[in-house]
Amino acid sequence: MPESAARDPSRSYLGGPASYLSNVSNFKIIESTLREGEQFANAFFTTEKKIEIAKALDEFGVEYLELTSPAASTQSYNDCKAIVGLGLNAKILTHVRCHMDDAKLAVETGVDGLDVVIGTSSYLREFSHGKDMQYIIDTATEVIEYIKGEGLEVRFSSEDSFRSDIVDLLNLIGVNRVGIADTVGCATPDQVADLVRTLRGVVSCDIECHFHNDTGCAIANAYAALQNGATHVDTSVLGIGERNGIPPLGGFIARMYAADKEHVKSKYNLTKLREVENIVADAVGVSVPFNNYVTGYCAFTHKAGIHAKAILNNPSTYEILRPEDFGMTRYVAIGHRLTGWNAVKNRVEQLGLPLTDSDCKQITNKIKNLADIRPLSLDDVDKLLRKYGAAKSEDSHHAILESIDTPDQITQWQI
Numbered sequence: 151m152p153e154s155a156a157r158d159p160s161r162s163y164l165g166g167p168a169s170y171l172s173n174v175s176n177f178k179i180i181e182s183t184l185r186e187g188e189q190f191a192n193a194f195f196t197t198e199k200k201i202e203i204a205k206a207l208d209e210f211g212v213e214y215l216e217l218t219s220p221a222a223s224t225q226s227y228n229d230c231k232a233i234v235g236l237g238l239n240a241k242i243l244t245h246v247r248c249h250m251d252d253a254k255l256a257v258e259t260g261v262d263g264l265d266v267v268i269g270t271s272s273y274l275r276e277f278s279h280g281k282d283m284q285y286i287i288d289t290a291t292e293v294i295e296y297i298k299g300e301g302l303e304v305r306f307s308s309e310d311s312f313r314s315d316i317v318d319l320l321n322l323i324g325v326n327r328v329g330i331a332d333t334v335g336c337a338t339p340d341q342v343a344d345l346v347r348t349l350r351g352v353v354s355c356d357i358e359c360h361f362h363n364d365t366g367c368a369i370a371n372a373y374a375a376l377q378n379g380a381t382h383v384d385t386s387v388l389g390i391g392e393r394n395g396i397p398p399l400g401g402f403i404a405r406m407y408a409a410d411k412e413h414v415k416s417k418y419n420l421t422k423l424r425e426v427e428n429i430v431a432d433a434v435g436v437s438v439p440f441n442n443y444v445t446g447y448c449a450f451t452h453k454a455g456i457h458a459k460a461i462l463n464n465p466s467t468y469e470i471l472r473p474e475d476f477g478m479t480r481y482v483a484i485g486h487r488l489t490g491w492n493a494v495k496n497r498v499e500q501l502g503l504p505l506t507d508s509d510c511k512q513i514t515n516k517i518k519n520l521a522d523i524r525p526l527s528l529d530d531v532d533k534l535l536r537k538y539g540a541a542k543s544e545d546s547h548h549a550i551l552e553s554i555d556t557p558d559q560i561t562q563w564q565i
């Protein structure tokens with residue numbers, strides 16, 4: 151183990167972003183809630199909602215916003231123009247088929263760049279667009295030349311990359327950025343590492359990655375891509391997208407924060423995350439999941455007694471993310487059968503009650519017995535602690551505990 155790792159208790163066993171290929175500390179987010187996210191089953195964004203989301207993401211600090219193709223509908227075209235007109239810090243991209251008509255329409259909207267895509271797997275060549283590789287190369291060359299001639303940023307991407315043979319294709323094309331997409335969510339981090347490293351060896355431009363989450367690897371794949379030389383990652387708020395979506399912005403940010411906290415804190419306004427998630431959750435009619443990265447209601451709740459004791463001594467024992475960096479707060483739950491006397495003592499101290507360690511241990515046993523019937527609310531725990539704390543003698547302490555058989559009795563106390 152390197153000496154530095156041995157000295158830093160937060161990093162033992164973790165190599166950190168060490169590789170010479172790694173962009174873990176130098177990446178850009180292409181936020182695609184307003185493109186991939188619009189492909190989520192429930193999504194319908196009015197112009198006003200798109201503007202609200204775009205502004206919130208811009209305040210969060212993402213580098214790019216990707217918008218639905220203006221070829222999709224008249225409103226999509228007008229919305230591109232409206233968002234371009236906001237003058238945000240984020241660069242505005244739109245996502246188009248590899249087709250001259252789509253590219254021309256996109257250029258008209260005033261966006262900063264175009265993300266051009268075409269399917270390259272045999273499945274998509276046969277059953278989607280029906281074009282062969284020579285046609286793809288010829289059309290891509292023509293479309294890319296046109297976009298570059300208009301002075302815009304251009305990315306060329308191969309849809310369904312992990313079921314395609316694309317390294318030579320992407321090497322042919324003189325773009326600002328090439329893209330690989332795990333369109334069906336079949337790739338694993340090892341496969342991503344392998345493909346991105348190979349691609350990194352043959353192209354000198356930026357590499358963007360797009361990962362679907364069908365088999366639960368989207369964030370890990372994004373991380374593996376950055377470790378191996380990718381430069382840009384696509385995200386969407388809460389991960390919304392086609393089917394079960396892509397890397398959620400919050401989860402991806404959590405991963406990157408764990409890798410290089412200072413870098414992430416310096417680039418993004420982390421306390422905005424909850425707000426942007428609430429806007430999008432509300433817009434698409436879903437709740438933020440209970441176990442959501444960072445903002446889920448239990449993301450910083452500690453329960454088991456062993457955890458609670460250590461957390462109260464030093465939060466880094468069981469937290470890799472600092473809740474306060476995200477505008478969140480930590481909570482230690484105590485009214486349950488897994489509680490421990492250290493957690494109960496901490497609550498006693500918060501309430502300013504003059505109880506000894508031995509008192510806390512006795513009350514803890516009572517809480518455990520009661521919580522075997524049902525968990526106690528914090529209110530009920532507090533009532534019990536206060537009543538016990540107000541009693542003067544050991545006998546009356548004993549009598550209080552003896553008098554309670556069920557949690558409902560405490561709930562009914564009028565204190």
Ligand SMILES: CC(=O)SCCNC(=O)CCNC(=O)[C@H](O)C(C)(C)COP(=O)(O)OP(=O)(O)OC[C@H]1O[C@@H](n2cnc3c(N)ncnc32)[C@H](O)[C@@H]1OP(=O)(O)O
Pocket residue numbers: 189219221222223246247248249267268269278279280309333392
């Ligand atoms: C994996 C992804 O998420 S890729 C992005 C997906 N985004 C979208 O689909 C945007 C929303 N889509 C739409 O509004 C419509 O599909 C449109 C406007 C793009 C096209 O609509 P239509 O002309 O009615 O065609 P339809 O949707 O039925 O079929 C897609 C057409 O695009 C062609 N096509 C599909 N992918 C590509 C591509 N990457 N590049 C060029 N052509 C393509 C297909 O061959 C088909 O052409 P056809 O009309 O000759 O059969």
Ligand SMILES: O=C(O)CCC(=O)C(=O)O
Pocket residue numbers: 186245265266267307308309310329330331332333334360362
């Ligand atoms: O343009 C890309 O790279 C990705 C397109 C897409 O959404 C996908 O392939 O799933």
Ligand SMILES: [Zn+2]
Pocket residue numbers: 186333360362391392396
């Ligand atoms: Zn996608």
